Amino acid sequence: MTSYFKSIDTLASFSDDRAFKADLFVSGKLFVGLNCFQPGQSQKVHAHSESDKFYLVLSGKARMVVGDETQEVGGGTVVWAPADVPHGVPEALEPTVMLVAMAPPPRNISLPAAP
Amino acid sequence: MTSYFKSIDTLASFSDDRAFKADLFVSGKLFVGLNCFQPGQSQKVHAHSESDKFYLVLSGKARMVVGDETQEVGGGTVVWAPADVPHGVPEALEPTVMLVAMAPPPRNISLPAAP
Numbered sequence: 418m419t420s421y422f423k424s425i426d427t428l429a430s431f432s433d434d435r436a437f438k439a440d441l442f443v444s445g446k447l448f449v450g451l452n453c454f455q456p457g458q459s460q461k462v463h464a465h466s467e468s469d470k471f472y473l474v475l476s477g478k479a480r481m482v483v484g485d486e487t488q489e490v491g492g493g494t495v496v497w498a499p500a501d502v503p504h505g506v507p508e509a510l511e512p513t514v515m516l517v518a519m520a521p522p523p524r525n526i527s528l529p530a531a532p
Numbered sequence: 533m534t535s536y537f538k539s540i541d542t543l544a545s546f547s548d549d550r551a552f553k554a555d556l557f558v559s560g561k562l563f564v565g566l567n568c569f570q571p572g573q574s575q576k577v578h579a580h581s582e583s584d585k586f587y588l589v590l591s592g593k594a595r596m597v598v599g600d601e602t603q604e605v606g607g608g609t610v611v612w613a614p615a616d617v618p619h620g621v622p623e624a625l626e627p628t629v630m631l632v633a634m635a636p637p638p639r640n641i642s643l644p645a646a647p
């Protein structure tokens with residue numbers, strides 16, 4: 418049975434091979450998921466042509482970039498990445514968990530429909 | 533100067549009069565903000581006809597409802613509230629901070645444009 422409630426603690430995970438991603442919920446309008454980085458792992462700077470996005474750093478520390486701003490961020494930082502603005506995670510400095518949300522969703526996400 | 537980075541710690545606040553809200557970022561597609569509750573405060577169960585929404589409980593404890601599900605939730609719980617599904621916070625049990633995101637945004641939000 419699908420639920421409207423999900424726990425990040427049970428869904429966050431780390432991989433030594435690459436940054437770990439988990440998809441939590443998705444609809445035609447909105448996606449929410451997790452990005453988890455081991456120290457040294459990164460997310461290439463990229464841009465979405467149609468979607469606005471934000472990250473919320475939940476724990477850890479990472480160097481993040483949006484447009485011409487670069488900051489070392491930790492838990493409690495919200496990072497806004499509007500459509501067409503390059504953004505990414507050049508380097509995680511600690512094991513780092515981020516919530517990420519995007520509207521409209523990326524096209525390659527397919528989850529069971531929310532209940 | 534507007535920044536792509538904002539700290540929740542500096543924006544979260546509590547009011548004795550009513551639940552506190554802060555708007556972090558908004559675009560035509562996506563809104564992200566904070567809802568902060570003192571114990572005993574609530575958010576009336578309501579529905580959005582066009583927008584999907586989620587909450588992420590960051591700290592505290594609250595009783596939340598979506599559709600026919602009610603749960604007592606704490607930090608790290610993501611709560612999905614699709615368009616047309618009634619949802620709300622019948623009662624905060626501790627001082628509780630939630631991130632909330634909605635796509636498309638509520639109509640009454642007007643923030644300075646993101647940079």
